[in-house]
Amino acid sequence: MAIETRETFAALALRGKLSYSEAKFRGVVQDLFPPSHILLPQINQIYELDLAYGEYRHLSDDELIRRGAYFKSVNETLTHHFRICTNTPDQVNASARQDRKNFFAANVFAVGYATHGLFPYRGKFHPQMIKAVMNVMGLKPGDTVLDPMAGCGTTSIEASIMGINSIAYELSPFASLMTRAKVGVLNIDCGNFPALLKYADDIYRRFVPHEKQIAVQPSLFQSGEATDSLPDLTLAFPKLSEPMRELLLLCYLDAVGYASRRQGKTPHDLFPDLLSRYLAAIRAFNETREELGLTLGQAQVITGDARRLEIPDESVDGVLFSPPYSFAIDYVENDRPQLQFLGADVQALKQSMVGLAGSGKTKQQLIESRVSRYFQDMETIMRHCQRVLRPGRYCVIVIGSNTNQTGGVSLEEGLVEIGSQIGMPLEFQIMRQIEGIRNTMRDEFLLFFRKPEGRDTSNNKGT
Numbered sequence: 001m002a003i004e005t006r007e008t009f010a011a012l013a014l015r016g017k018l019s020y021s022e023a024k025f026r027g028v029v030q031d032l033f034p035p036s037h038i039l040l041p042q043i044n045q046i047y048e049l050d051l052a053y054g055e056y057r058h059l060s061d062d063e064l065i066r067r068g069a070y071f072k073s074v075n076e077t078l079t080h081h082f083r084i085c086t087n088t089p090d091q092v093n094a095s096a097r098q099d100r101k102n103f104f105a106a107n108v109f110a111v112g113y114a115t116h117g118l119f120p121y122r123g124k125f126h127p128q129m130i131k132a133v134m135n136v137m138g139l140k141p142g143d144t145v146l147d148p149m150a151g152c153g154t155t156s157i158e159a160s161i162m163g164i165n166s167i168a169y170e171l172s173p174f175a176s177l178m179t180r181a182k183v184g185v186l187n188i189d190c191g192n193f194p195a196l197l198k199y200a201d202d203i204y205r206r207f208v209p210h211e212k213q214i215a216v217q218p219s220l221f222q223s224g225e226a227t228d229s230l231p232d233l234t235l236a237f238p239k240l241s242e243p244m245r246e247l248l249l250l251c252y253l254d255a256v257g258y259a260s261r262r263q264g265k266t267p268h269d270l271f272p273d274l275l276s277r278y279l280a281a282i283r284a285f286n287e288t289r290e291e292l293g294l295t296l297g298q299a300q301v302i303t304g305d306a307r308r309l310e311i312p313d314e315s316v317d318g319v320l321f322s323p324p325y326s327f328a329i330d331y332v333e334n335d336r337p338q339l340q341f342l343g344a345d346v347q348a349l350k351q352s353m354v355g356l357a358g359s360g361k362t363k364q365q366l367i368e369s370r371v372s373r374y375f376q377d378m379e380t381i382m383r384h385c386q387r388v389l390r391p392g393r394y395c396v397i398v399i400g401s402n403t404n405q406t407g408g409v410s411l412e413e414g415l416v417e418i419g420s421q422i423g424m425p426l427e428f429q430i431m432r433q434i435e436g437i438r439n440t441m442r443d444e445f446l447l448f449f450r451k452p453e454g455r456d457t458s459n460n461k462g463t
């Protein structure tokens with residue numbers, strides 16, 4: 001019997017097509033960029049190439065050198081981003097887990113540079129990506145960007161480095177503290193760092209008996225204020241600046257949190273090492289800032305509710321934020337010890353936290369109520385964003401795709417729908433795959449909404 005031979009689907013699909021070996025191979029990077037523009041190493045996802053291409057299209061060569069996120073050099077001049085990142089000291093403790101060490105080693109240009117690595121806040125932005133997004137949004141030095149849910153201040157840090165002014169709104173007083181400290185020390189005199197390290201133990205002890213006092217007495221460590229238990233520090237450093245004082249508090253809170261995750265270690269054991277890593281990172285950035293002659297953008301940090309944004313109409317040149325992944329991360333529980341230390345009303349905070357509010361007798365009812373509250377809150381916030389944006393400018397929302405915890409509802413699709421209803425339609429989107437085995441999210445969407453040029457014809461009442 002004759003055996004019928006059929007061409008496979010793959011063979012049919014490939015018939016007549018040249019393989020790479022038959023054609024002269026040319027990589028996509030060579031097609032996108034001229035030889036004068038060298039990409040950074042460690043670019044390995046398509047969204048990064050998309051953003052690099054966006055930067056290349058939007059910025060002049062000089063702007064790419066000063067503000068580009070994905071280039072190593074342009075016309076043989078090293079970019080500022082490359083120089084900032086390569087001058088950043090190792091951010092990982094020698095005794096840290098190997099997967100943490102591997103992560104930082106594989107992401108030298110992406111995450112731990114400047115002051116981004118100072119506190120491990122969950123769900124924070126990818127800083128390199130945020131820099132590129134601001135470039136694609138057309139933001140320039142002197143412009144103002146708003147992050148209404150600022151977390152630990154990634155947008156403000158990047159904006160400052162790029163000479164862009166920023167407004168960071170954030171509900172959690174602990175996250176606001178992080179933002180103020182991490183942005184504040186971008187421009188600081190590091191002359192007293194050796195002495196601070198020498199007195200690390202005294203600094204630590206100073207926090208312990210004064211837990212309540214620290215929250216209400218912002219002038220601690222300033223001239224003449226600190227008294228009994230820290231005479232040496234007061235004598236040696238009579239005028240620690242406000243950002244430095246908050247940085248020390250952040251470092252102390254970091255040590256407390258870190259000790260709760262490490263067996264057999266007390267905050268006291270961990271504080272000196274953390275402080276020395278904090279100061280090394282700050283010093284390195286400040287040295288590079290001086291070498292590059294950077295003029296930093298101004299950052300305003302407001303502890304407040306994004307649903308009641310008190311910012312004038314049409315006063316910002318861009319909005320960039322990521323709403324909480326509260327379905328996956330309970331920020332209030334996560335930061336409970338630090339929030340309590342700062343005297344925050346944890347219960348009240350939970351009620352106002354987007355994504356956490358809602359109730360129901362069954363799990364299903366709880367999810368439905370949370371999702372519905374989430375969209376109500378996000379609509380209110382997006383209306384504010386539309387209101388405060390100047391015409392023609394972008395509002396970019398970065399959101400993780402997470403249908404597991406929302407009963408199958410796609411959050412990104414809901415936001416796109418809201419955007420079209422309030423007169424701020426989606427112009428385009430970029431998708432990013434989230435790596436890492438411990439992440440509950442698979443993809444992240446960068447949604448570029450744009451407020452139309454000219455008169456506002458939307459039904460936005462600006463609640």
Ligand SMILES: C[S@@+](CC[C@H](N)C(=O)[O-])C[C@H]1O[C@@H](n2cnc3c(N)ncnc32)[C@H](O)[C@@H]1O
Nearest residue numbers: 124125149150151152154171305306324353354
């Ligand atoms: C995904 S995180 C933002 C992380 C930030 N992009 C970063 O890089 O650190 C979302 C933030 O929204 C804040 N948030 C939640 N509800 C809020 C509200 N009603 N107003 C302002 N901020 C809120 C949370 O405290 C959390 O810090």
